[in-house]
Amino acid sequence: MSASLNKNSQASDPPSQSLTERFREVRQLSLSICDPLQIEDYSVQTMPDVSPPKWHLAHSTWFFETFLLKPYLENYQEFHQKYNFLFNSYYKGIGSHYPRAKRGLLSRPSKSDIINYREHVDERMFELLQTSIAEEAGERVHLGIHHEQQHQELLLTDIKHILCTNPLHPVYRKKIGGTPQAISPLEYLSFPEGFSTLGFNGSGFSFDNEHPHHRLWLNKFQLCHRLITNGEYLDFINDGAYQNPLLWLSDGWDWIQNHQAKSPLYWENNDGNWYEISLSGKNPLELNLPVMHLNYYEAEAYARWSGARLPTEAEWERAAMDLPVKGNFYHPDLLHPQPAVTSSKTALNQMFGDLWEWTASPYTPYPGFKPAAGAVGEYNGKFMVNQVVLRGGSCFTPDRHIRKTYRNFFPPGAQWQATGLRLAKDGRP
Amino acid sequence: MSASLNKNSQASDPPSQSLTERFREVRQLSLSICDPLQIEDYSVQTMPDVSPPKWHLAHSTWFFETFLLKPYLENYQEFHQKYNFLFNSYYKGIGSHYPRAKRGLLSRPSKSDIINYREHVDERMFELLQTSIAEEAGERVHLGIHHEQQHQELLLTDIKHILCTNPLHPVYRKKIGGTPQAISPLEYLSFPEGFSTLGFNGSGFSFDNEHPHHRLWLNKFQLCHRLITNGEYLDFINDGAYQNPLLWLSDGWDWIQNHQAKSPLYWENNDGNWYEISLSGKNPLELNLPVMHLNYYEAEAYARWSGARLPTEAEWERAAMDLPVKGNFYHPDLLHPQPAVTSSKTALNQMFGDLWEWTASPYTPYPGFKPAAGAVGEYNGKFMVNQVVLRGGSCFTPDRHIRKTYRNFFPPGAQWQATGLRLAKDGRP
């Protein structure tokens, strides 16, 4: 990807925080996220999409080593000659790499080897940050920080998969918070037709795929004031949705058949009672919490069944335009979506944080999109096919990582991310 | 799909032609297309995407039997009780169906059984057409006719795959026409920014996915005056494109690895010389003819390599707006793209016919799209994910089947359709 960073520091950063402090803080968080793990948890790969936690810790370190230390720190000695092969994810411009689906076959390097790797790279990075670095290098530090934050979210979703697919249902952190007793009925907020914009136009960091900022025409539309809940989704299940091909996209129905899907990921039905397995183990399904771990097929089918549709990313960005970027982002004691609190027709709930919201928009380049030159140009652009845009961040997203214009993307069959569903409708004439 | 048909007859129809004559003519053409085949050719399925020719002949017949004769013709007796199971393609609302990938395992019903089936259904259809049929039924006849025309194109692409992947290189029809000696250099035509429209707004038949007609904003853009040729594509190959991951979308590079792809489909390199296997057998590659049988990955990568991009479907439709729907459509003696003839900056070549043109647009519903009620609602809408829009028709498309607003769609990896590539660029400021 190409980072676009204005010279003034990012608006949301505390003005007093230096880049070095920011770097230190973000690097530390990756380790904190892993604190509740046992050593064995660092190495497993429970499906090809999941990476072992120690791989995330090493790959985000490799990113700094490869794109900062090697080109910008004089006399830098790489930590280990085979780590470039092992921890390059998909940057073909950097050379060949170990196959993704086999990351779980590597017991070595061990977790402690990788902690050493992190320390080695961090020390050299501190050296580099004390010098007067070039503007391009500074932009890459920001890019590396945001890259690590993306992997923090992936760390959490992958840890969740590792623990929640284990028959022993291990607990990552104890359940916190009571059960919401009620939830407001669905309401739709209306937006008028007119020109709107898509893309980043501010100061601070952004990814290349948020550019160029451009205008486009929007028809009238309505957007639901909150996310769909477990209870509402259960109505869909109980209506026979997973047995009725007419509710699904053709590829979605094939996905159901191939996976024998009967519910969202991590739901389990024992003798007629539904349970949800989460980072706090296996617990009865809470009907008033937002439904989580849907893939695009499920979100789209639910919308069709309910007589609504998913919002486009332009509609979502239009609606988010005047809201503060606040919400239930990563917090070590929560890590689960929270119930909607407001029921007024004038306020949108849960737009930021809680759950990534599937949009109706395939992930495509904005008009005039240009990926960066060099290997970092492989960051975002080469995935612009067969994927769908998600917006708004989740309870696994570090709070200073996200923006209103942030475009997340996953293939339509992916369930293991922290995904949810907000409905939209065409505007009333 | 839902057919939208205005009461006045379609503009492009000869005014004197009755619906009955039109039906007879289209039904006859499906058989004519199969005339050069040997009986064995009717039954094979050379890959899961391909259907045996006899299956196409039966399925298009089943369509009339299911959607016209059963609901509208009194006392209709179905031809065979198992044909609904065997020849339903994907209409889950109609019941279960034989698995697509196994169509080539069925030697029975034989070709002659299916000819009998066609005759049985045609006779009853003539009965029905002589009655005063309801408007809905009339629309369905048009739908059935266009459905059969779509299968005529698929018949040709599937016959081509059946013959061209056979080591004996059988000939479907002799090569006609000389070799073009020269081709005009690439030129771009410019289009200004402004509101444009997408979708069908006229009289006559259209598919549901062309609706609703709506306006949208277009930036300035440029569109190339002709298709890319074999010779131009060969430069891309000779530049090492199939060995260079940096030119490809990530999924495209995976496609290359999985298929060991080195060229478009049906190209063969013997001792350094390129050949193209076509409906006229194996012949030396003609450099000045349009390059054919690219998938989206190849078209997109070529565009990137050449410093251009693919047009969006809105750009393509804008450019096509003022052109007549004329071109190298299905003609039994041609069946191959022809060279571009015009080099003027003021004229677009090959927009209709010759080859379907990959656009940059994922296949998604137009704002406010509604599929038809009932089983025909499965025609188009349920495929609106993981596919890409193609425009303009090809040398395999029956000429009265196509419109300016016609949206074809295939998955990005599909090579076996009659696909080609036209470049676009952003407008100059």
Next chain:
Amino acid sequence: MSASLNKNSQASDPPSQSLTERFREVRQLSLSICDPLQIEDYSVQTMPDVSPPKWHLAHSTWFFETFLLKPYLENYQEFHQKYNFLFNSYYKGIGSHYPRAKRGLLSRPSKSDIINYREHVDERMFELLQTSIAEEAGERVHLGIHHEQQHQELLLTDIKHILCTNPLHPVYRKKIGGTPQAISPLEYLSFPEGFSTLGFNGSGFSFDNEHPHHRLWLNKFQLCHRLITNGEYLDFINDGAYQNPLLWLSDGWDWIQNHQAKSPLYWENNDGNWYEISLSGKNPLELNLPVMHLNYYEAEAYARWSGARLPTEAEWERAAMDLPVKGNFYHPDLLHPQPAVTSSKTALNQMFGDLWEWTASPYTPYPGFKPAAGAVGEYNGKFMVNQVVLRGGSCFTPDRHIRKTYRNFFPPGAQWQATGLRLAKDGRP
């Protein structure tokens, strides 16, 4: 394989029949077997193990062209330069060959092309047979005849698979013969311990895998006087055998899981009633006929369940030693196993013909086995792993093809051959 042929003519041949007449007769039978087929039936391959009938017709012709005409007939011109590639089955010494699993993708050469190929080769073979051919060539003619006879049985089993897996249940020949009303109870015949022999030691043709003739020690054993029937096998099914892993070899249980097997091949249960699909279409299961289309796992599990075991091939050959080679072999009007007729303790029924009998013996070389030099050495020897020996021939085996020492072999999971089951036990002390 290497054919071992003594100079005196084969005992079972009519003394007056010349090699030329024998050749003509066998070649003709392959065509007769195909007479009831429609042209489409000649080309399909319903699973990788099955070959299209036209492939069998071509391959057995290729065998004569390759191993007789090319080396022995002066100035022989091959019929088509690509047929060696297309119709070589697995003789790596002859060159590369078309992949087995894709034989059903070839609509060309057509059936009539292959009839022409047969006629071309037959004419040249008659030329060759009129000359005074070398002894080695004479042996190869016999080998080619027996090779063609093997493919006659495969033709029938493959035709059966093509027709019986078709949802229309086409009929190859009408059902003949009444339903047997009763069957004699199982009896065991006892054989004493002592030296016995394995392998061919006579005059006439034999395959290399029947050599060398050698002695071996046999313990006392008992052999059942007839084949197991459908009714007896049904008891096994009704006892829950296909749901009970403890009755099966571990690989057999995996086979059940992977294929969701619930019965022998071609059995179908509709509303609690069992039917058998055969060359005469779908008919109620006849309880007193021998059970057919078991694989080794099923035969072995039935034996365990019943407290018996399968015979070794040495035991089978010992028991067959004094019997005439007579039985229900290929006859165009039968083509199905017939009921056992004798119930005496002193006579074995159904040892020859009816069904190939699974033995307990893996297919291994006899001590001192040597495959022939040259490409025909690939005939038998290279398959001596992961296969099990079957004995006795079937209702699909041409009668002059079989011997007491004949070793058929298939992988333990194969169901589509004409296989059945005879029980054995250790001898009583």
Next chain:
Amino acid sequence: MSASLNKNSQASDPPSQSLTERFREVRQLSLSICDPLQIEDYSVQTMPDVSPPKWHLAHSTWFFETFLLKPYLENYQEFHQKYNFLFNSYYKGIGSHYPRAKRGLLSRPSKSDIINYREHVDERMFELLQTSIAEEAGERVHLGIHHEQQHQELLLTDIKHILCTNPLHPVYRKKIGGTPQAISPLEYLSFPEGFSTLGFNGSGFSFDNEHPHHRLWLNKFQLCHRLITNGEYLDFINDGAYQNPLLWLSDGWDWIQNHQAKSPLYWENNDGNWYEISLSGKNPLELNLPVMHLNYYEAEAYARWSGARLPTEAEWERAAMDLPVKGNFYHPDLLHPQPAVTSSKTALNQMFGDLWEWTASPYTPYPGFKPAAGAVGEYNGKFMVNQVVLRGGSCFTPDRHIRKTYRNFFPPGAQWQATGLRLAKDGRP
């Protein structure tokens, strides 16, 4: 399996060693084998055949819990209610079990959980062993001990696969011993024809598959005095063996194609030089050491290429009959085959220890074989198809685990066991 244990203690046991001491010693060795591992090594599964080391530690414990403590120790409380599901390998009689191929997806229970499990079960076992246990229970303790010893060998082969397929080539133990400078030329020892025996007939422990002891007739044969070396196998490779289908069984050639095999497992060719990756990391190939990690296809093909064959298990057992059970068995400092030392025509080298020797014998039941009643009957008998017998033990086999009549068995494609190759020939007339 059914253990057959005579009442007198096993001949090879120190007479003074009690069953309790034996149990303690064997249980301790499993942990010692894992001493050089890092915690991450305990959890990975590098291919479906490999089990994670912690799984072996748990499964061998489960065996004692299931077959001793639950039936024989009053008031025994199982350690964890889900461990029966997780650590049952394939005993269907005991209930359902976790799928084998997914053992590497389980980070929990952790290594330390499993150490606790072992301690819990060991303490209860000591309780049980202090009581006056029934004879059947005593036999099962011996069975459990031998079961654990089998898993000690598997632990070593699986650890080797985990480390040797890792691109970092981690070292398990430093290389010990010099490089042998010379090796004696191949010699064959002759054995006369006559009756011989197969199977166990002594006192002490044996597995059910070694029974019943029985006689059989053997022809004259010759057996090579030592194992084939790396250098000799390299001649085979350098002769183009892996490119020549005529040297291989048909299934073996398919194995080569599917795995792109070019050498035994763990060999690597860098710039024309051969290396072997072993428990002491990556080192130059030592030509005079026995070739290791061949599968049956490779062993059989080498034998054919060299004009010899593999011995049958009866021949091997005949030759071993008069030898002491001594050799290079498990020793923590060796763990690699050692060079042959004797070149005399009168002595066989390396018959016990060093490497398991592929025989020509498929793994089948001895005449009259009966598996034990109950779930332990699943130990051996249900694998008697599609596998080949190996004899003699290896440098990974605990020395008091093996017997002359011991039958090991693996599928013909398995390379990761400590397997090697000894040649045989028919006897000279």
